[in-house]
Amino acid sequence: MKILRFILQKEFRQIFRDKSILAMMFAMPIVQLVVLPLAMDFDVKHIKLSVVDMDNSSFSQRLIHKIYASGYFIPISSNTSYNGAIHHIEKEEADIILEIPLNFERNLIREGKQRVGVYADAINGTKSGIGTAYLNRIISDFSSELEWNAESRPRGSIEILQRSWYNPLEAYKFNVVPAVLVLLLTLIGGFMTALNIVKEKEIGTIEQINVSPIKKWQFILGKMIPFWVIGIIIFTLGLMICFFVYGIALQGSLWLLYLFAAVYLVAVLGFGLLISTYSDNQVQAMFIAFFFMMIFMLMSGFFTSTDSMPRWARTLSDLTPVTHFVKVVRMIVLKGSDFSDVQLEFLYLIVFAIILNVWAIWNYRKTS
Amino acid sequence: MFGLPIVQIILFGFALSSEVKNIRMIVADYAKDFQSQRLIEKIKTSDYFVVEQANVHYTQIEDAFKKGDIKAALIIPSNFSSDQLHLGQSPVQLITDGSDPNISKTVTNYLTSIFMDFGREFNTSSINPLFLQIQPELRMLYNEEGNGSLNFIPGVMALILMIVCTALTSVSVVKEKEMGTMEILLVSPFKPVFVLIAKAIPYLLLSLANFTLILLLTAFALDVEIRGSILLLYFESTLFIVTCLSLGLLISNITNSQQTALLISLMGMMLPTLIFTGFIMPLENMPGFFQVLSHIVPSRWYYLAVKSVMLKGLGLTYVWKETLVLTLMTIILLSLALRRFKVRL
Numbered sequence: 170m171k172i173l174r175f176i177l178q179k180e181f182r183q184i185f186r187d188k189s190i191l192a193m194m195f196a197m198p199i200v201q202l203v204v205l206p207l208a209m210d211f212d213v214k215h216i217k218l219s220v221v222d223m224d225n226s227s228f229s230q231r232l233i234h235k236i237y238a239s240g241y242f243i244p245i246s247s248n249t250s251y252n253g254a255i256h257h258i259e260k261e262e263a264d265i266i267l268e269i270p271l272n273f274e275r276n277l278i279r280e281g282k283q284r285v286g287v288y289a290d291a292i293n294g295t296k297s298g299i300g301t302a303y304l305n306r307i308i309s310d311f312s313s314e315l316e317w318n319a320e321s322r323p324r325g326s327i328e329i330l331q332r333s334w335y336n337p338l339e340a341y342k343f344n345v346v347p348a349v350l351v352l353l354l355t356l357i358g359g360f361m362t363a364l365n366i367v368k369e370k371e372i373g374t375i376e377q378i379n380v381s382p383i384k385k386w387q388f389i390l391g392k393m394i395p396f397w398v399i400g401i402i403i404f405t406l407g408l409m410i411c412f413f414v415y416g417i418a419l420q421g422s423l424w425l426l427y428l429f430a431a432v433y434l435v436a437v438l439g440f441g442l443l444i445s446t447y448s449d450n451q452v453q454a455m456f457i458a459f460f461f462m463m464i465f466m467l468m469s470g471f472f473t474s475t476d477s478m479p480r481w482a483r484t485l486s487d488l489t490p491v492t493h494f495v496k497v498v499r500m501i502v503l504k505g506s507d508f509s510d511v512q513l514e515f516l517y518l519i520v521f522a523i524i525l526n527v528w529a530i531w532n533y534r535k536t537s
Numbered sequence: 538m539f540g541l542p543i544v545q546i547i548l549f550g551f552a553l554s555s556e557v558k559n560i561r562m563i564v565a566d567y568a569k570d571f572q573s574q575r576l577i578e579k580i581k582t583s584d585y586f587v588v589e590q591a592n593v594h595y596t597q598i599e600d601a602f603k604k605g606d607i608k609a610a611l612i613i614p615s616n617f618s619s620d621q622l623h624l625g626q627s628p629v630q631l632i633t634d635g636s637d638p639n640i641s642k643t644v645t646n647y648l649t650s651i652f653m654d655f656g657r658e659f660n661t662s663s664i665n666p667l668f669l670q671i672q673p674e675l676r677m678l679y680n681e682e683g684n685g686s687l688n689f690i691p692g693v694m695a696l697i698l699m700i701v702c703t704a705l706t707s708v709s710v711v712k713e714k715e716m717g718t719m720e721i722l723l724v725s726p727f728k729p730v731f732v733l734i735a736k737a738i739p740y741l742l743l744s745l746a747n748f749t750l751i752l753l754l755t756a757f758a759l760d761v762e763i764r765g766s767i768l769l770l771y772f773e774s775t776l777f778i779v780t781c782l783s784l785g786l787l788i789s790n791i792t793n794s795q796q797t798a799l800l801i802s803l804m805g806m807m808l809p810t811l812i813f814t815g816f817i818m819p820l821e822n823m824p825g826f827f828q829v830l831s832h833i834v835p836s837r838w839y840y841l842a843v844k845s846v847m848l849k850g851l852g853l854t855y856v857w858k859e860t861l862v863l864t865l866m867t868i869i870l871l872s873l874a875l876r877r878f879k880v881r882l
Contacts, residue, residue, distance in 0.1 A: 336635025
């Protein structure tokens with residue numbers, strides 16, 4: 170025990186001696202928590218619309234007016250032909266073209282139906298999908314508002330009363346900020362630990378430790394505990410920023426959140442340790458860690474939802490601890506889920522922690 | 538280095554998607570009549586939802602949300618059909634999980650479209666001849682197949698080229714500094730300029746190989762049609778690679794340890810590139826300051842250029858602006874790197 174205490178002392182001293190790493194460890198959360206939520210706004214608004222109105226009737230003018238009045242669309246141009254409008258899409262100036270044919274109003278009244286052309290730049294699937302959905306809705310609203318139609322009772326319309334629970338205004342920050350907390354812990358736990366140990370390998374001081382009577386478990390605990398402590402501190406710092414800067418109040422139990430953070434940290438630390446046993450120098454360690462970190466972050470549901478993944482991808486995603494923690498943090502913070510709701514994820518995390526650490530310890534050889 | 542692009546393309550091409558599918562939804566049908574059944578059938582046949590029908594109480598819905606089992610709940614009141622008959626309109630309640638606003642909004646949109654379709658069936662000319670209908674005819678340009686990952690691919694190219702080039706170049710130069718062999722190179726009759734250029738060229742070739750790999754994967758594994766001139770594509774990519782290499786050289790000048798160089802190139806470059814290229818998060822939604830900042834990030838311009846050339850099939854006349862900016866950036870970065878290159882250590 171005493172040996173462990175001395176080792177911990179040495180580790181903490183080493184960490185605090187390196188000013189640049191220290192600065193980064195505390196600056197990183199702040200930067201990420203401030204920059205990422207500001208940048209991550211997936212809302213589809215400001216859709217750039219080019220209109221080709223070949224009719225110029227009162228109906229077409231009213232329709233166009235209604236479209237712009239919705240606030241979702243930005244008028245880009247008013248062209249006389251499709252060929253003129255398509256240039257705007259090519260130059261990335263417009264997202265959608267609306268084409269109203271000649272004699273629109275007259276034919277609509279005479280024949281009872283008319284087609285309008287909607288051409289969307291579909292490279293960005295989400296934007297074009299949602300943008301065209303909005304356009305459809307507005308056009309449909311427009312037809313029901315026509316005096317002609319108001320007199321004949323349209324049947325079959327369904328009014329949706331929609332409520333969004335846990336995030337009534339559907340603001341993206343509620344989704345992003347909890348996930349950034351996970352990112353922070355992952356970086357500290359996985360990345361930093363791996364770097365730290367490999368640095369010792371590179372400098373050569375690890376040999377000296379190996380020839381001393383320090384036992385393997387003492388050495389490993391000595392490496393992991395400082396980063397675990399730092400991880401918890403940064404998590405707390407992150408939570409405070411979450412509350413004071415973003416006003417996101419924790420709906421669920423704080424203890425539950427910390428419990429999960431603690432277990433998750435152990436799992437990620439184990440992963441960092443594992444990487445360090447497989448690398449000989451810092452460059453290698455960084456590349457490997459970076460590679461895995463990227464994959465984990467992308468697959469975890471941080472940017473895109475796990476529900477949209479095909480089954481094989483979802484299985485892979487479930488095999489990473491990050492996915493579960495991201496899910497749990499969002500659930501506890503936003504919905505106030507309690508332990509019975511998240512016990513499956515808890516089990517997952519414990520299993521991960523055990524597997525990763527056992528593997529790492531088994532792989533770590535005192536003699537190389 | 539070759540593994541990363543392959544993995545990313547596979548991920549973005551097949552696994553990740555900002556589209557919304559497989560939404561688990563509970564439908565509580567209190568009407569249980571012909572109309573409500575038809576409506577539920579219609580929802581089920583669309584591929585977006587995984588519908589579970591259960592007449593649950595509010596509290597049970599809340600539990601299901603908290604457990605993360607469902608993302609949306611639809612409640613059809615008992616007088617659904619009679620309202621339709623007498624009022625022509627009936628309300629239903631939709632509760633969405635707001636913790637993921639993307640899903641929440643998209644679910645609302647999807648259901649609205651489905652319901653509009655449902656309503657349209659009542660209003661065809663045969664039943665209601667006086668109702669005027671405007672039918673939007675939708676054409677998805679550049680992406681008729683509806684490939685959801687299309688806008689990610691140029692982004693992945695930009696990301697990988699940027700990170701790999703910058704990181705590898707800077708590390709390679711700094712490694713020589715650290716090991717001391719840089720001194721030997723400097724006292725030799727080589728002009729220092731050539732030392733740097735010689736460092737950069739292997740990575741230029743490697744990156745071009747990497748780019749070719751990504752291109753092949755995109756064309757064959759993801760079935761994406763590459764419109765536009767491949768020559769132009771390679772030209773733009775080479776230009777971008779040179780920009781990144783110059784950036785790498787600049788970083789290597791400033792730092793003295795491999796660790797710092799790697800940290801700056803990987804971590805420092807990754808976040809800005811990820812955010813400001815605009816392929817995951819739309820640039821136009823960001824605060825003005827960020828949008829201005831994004832102009833400094835070279836990958837932003839490259840992303841636009843690749844989109845225009847590869848996905849839209851446009852020529853040089855459309856990407857002259859991006860080409861110019863990248864060329865300027867390269868010149869600035871290179872001259873900075875060369876000037877700061879210390880001939881004496």
